Amino acid sequence: MTKREIRTSVMFTLLLCTLTACAHRVGSQVPVTHFEQALVSNAILASVNNSVTHGVIASNQAGVLPTDKAKAVLAQTERIAKVSDELTTILAKGPDAATLEATKIRELIGQVQLSVTALVADGSLGIKNPESQQTVLAEVQTIGVVANQILAQLQLGGVLK
Amino acid sequence: MNLALINMILKGIDLFVQLAPLAFNEIAKIDALRQLGVDFQANVLRLTDSAHADNANTLEAVEAWRKEHNL
Numbered sequence: 001m002t003k004r005e006i007r008t009s010v011m012f013t014l015l016l017c018t019l020t021a022c023a024h025r026v027g028s029q030v031p032v033t034h035f036e037q038a039l040v041s042n043a044i045l046a047s048v049n050n051s052v053t054h055g056v057i058a059s060n061q062a063g064v065l066p067t068d069k070a071k072a073v074l075a076q077t078e079r080i081a082k083v084s085d086e087l088t089t090i091l092a093k094g095p096d097a098a099t100l101e102a103t104k105i106r107e108l109i110g111q112v113q114l115s116v117t118a119l120v121a122d123g124s125l126g127i128k129n130p131e132s133q134q135t136v137l138a139e140v141q142t143i144g145v146v147a148n149q150i151l152a153q154l155q156l157g158g159v160l161k
Numbered sequence: 162m163n164l165a166l167i168n169m170i171l172k173g174i175d176l177f178v179q180l181a182p183l184a185f186n187e188i189a190k191i192d193a194l195r196q197l198g199v200d201f202q203a204n205v206l207r208l209t210d211s212a213h214a215d216n217a218n219t220l221e222a223v224e225a226w227r228k229e230h231n232l
Contacts, residue, residue: 036191074227
């Protein structure tokens with residue numbers, strides 16, 4: 001990762017931490033739990049990954065992303081979708097059951113991070129239009145940030161020790 | 162700070178502006194549903210169903226693209 005990418009990642013982290021840290025309930029007695037916040041982040045991760053996938057396919061169809069590059073990027077977004085689905089299945093069982101699969105959860109989030117690192121390390125992502133490239137790159141980095149948030153929220157909620 | 166970095170940060174802010182309402186809406190929905198008596202487990206199912214649907218859509222889109230390109 002270059003210094004620029006690290007700085008950009010820090011910016012996203014700060015922005016997105018604000019996003020969830022500030023998100024709290026107003027006016028009711030039962031606070032939104034850390035586990036529920038992790039579920040919100042998990043839903044955002046799947047949604048952003050879906051957006052990246054459709055963006056890459058659209059870029060390829062528009063002729064601004066070569067098919068070999070699109071193939072490499074889509075292999076990673078497909079991997080993220082499969083891992084995210086597995087993570088979602090575990091989280092759907094609730095916090096108590098998820099605690100029993102803490103090691104697996106860490107492993108799955110680690111796999112998402114590896115895919116994000118692979119995509120960012122690829123540098124340009126191969127999209128010729130700089131604006132589209134920056135949008136896709138920003139979304140890819142967001143996936144990494146949101147994955148970290150899931151980890152942090154599950155730790156705060158006691159699911160991960 | 163060069164122009165590319167500034168543009169990237171601006172894109173990040175754009176993305177934040179798009180995602181912030183999504184997160185806040187979800188938190189607000191949890192809040193509203195709980196006040197209506199919807200329990201924790203129902204919120205878990207609603208949010209995990211949403212993630213499952215997005216992941217399924219991603220996998221279908223990649224598969225359709227591969228078929229289109231005979232890959």
